[in-house]
Amino acid sequence: RKEVEQDPGPFNVxxxxxxAFNCTYSNSASQSFFWYRQDCRKEPKLLMSVYSSxxxxxxxxxxxxxxxxxxxxxxxxxxxxxxxxxxxxxxxxDSGAGSYQLTFGKGTKLSVIP
Amino acid sequence: xxxxxxTPKYLVTQMGNDKSIKCEQNLGHDTMYWYKQDSKKFLxxxxxxxxxxxxINETVPNRFSPKSPDKAxxxxxxxxxxxxxxxxxxxASSLAGGFTEAFFGQGTRLTVV
Numbered sequence: 001r002k003e004v005e006q007d008p009g010p011f012n013v014x015x016x017x018x019x020a021f022n023c024t025y026s027n028s029a030s031q032s033f034f035w036y037r038q039d040c041r042k043e044p045k046l047l048m049s050v051y052s053s054x055x056x057x058x059x060x061x062x063x064x065x066x067x068x069x070x071x072x073x074x075x076x077x078x079x080x081x082x083x084x085x086x087x088x089x090x091x092x093x094d095s096g097a098g099s100y101q102l103t104f105g106k107g108t109k110l111s112v113i114p
Numbered sequence: 115x116x117x118x119x120x121t122p123k124y125l126v127t128q129m130g131n132d133k134s135i136k137c138e139q140n141l142g143h144d145t146m147y148w149y150k151q152d153s154k155k156f157l158x159x160x161x162x163x164x165x166x167x168x169x170i171n172e173t174v175p176n177r178f179s180p181k182s183p184d185k186a187x188x189x190x191x192x193x194x195x196x197x198x199x200x201x202x203x204x205x206a207s208s209l210a211g212g213f214t215e216a217f218f219g220q221g222t223r224l225t226v227v
Contacts, residue, residue: 043204043218044157085155101169102216104157
């Protein structure tokens with residue numbers, strides 16, 4: 001099982017649609033979870049952290065299920081500007097090597113179409 | 115002010131050469147990283163450096179070596195460049211060993227010819 005696994009897409013959705021991305025991680029000791037966004041030929045930037053209780057930021061909602069080792073991101077009312085690659089990111093949280101490493105999924109590409 | 119800056123932005127060089135990429139962060143972070151993003155867009159950790167502790171991804175060839183002159187800098191040296199080293203290299207930094215947001219530099223697009 002890959003450390004962090006995502007559906008690569010692409011997801012092509014019309015403006016205004018709701019789209020959901022899923023991610024699974026293999027290390028049950030992982031402690032921190034994030035969604036990053038990467039625009040074409042740009043660096044990744046934090047979209048939101050993911051908390052056990054779930055969290056929402058405007059049109060974006062992130063959920064974490066530790067039992068299933070599953071993370072999700074929901075985007076409501078998609079905008080053209082949401083077109084990007086969305087990266088699921090996990091910190092292993094081990095006390096030894098790996099405790100300082102953020103592991104990225106391969107990303108899910110979203111294209112919002114007019 | 116740029117939080118994490120890397121230079122150069124573009125680097126084209128011949129096989130066999132030795133090159134360096136510089137990275138500086140002005141955020142006061144204690145952990146810095148180097149990531150490689152290949153043609154398939156997969157971001158893979160190469161090194162992380164925290165309080166003088168270097169953690170190396172075992173898949174990274176020893177032709178790659180990070181050098182940290184101080185807490186704000188983590189440079190990447192690459193010896194005997196190969197065609198397969200062509201990629202975008204990102205420097206990043208964070209607080210507290212990666213339990214919080216990581217900030218990335220704009221990337222260095224390395225092309226080996």
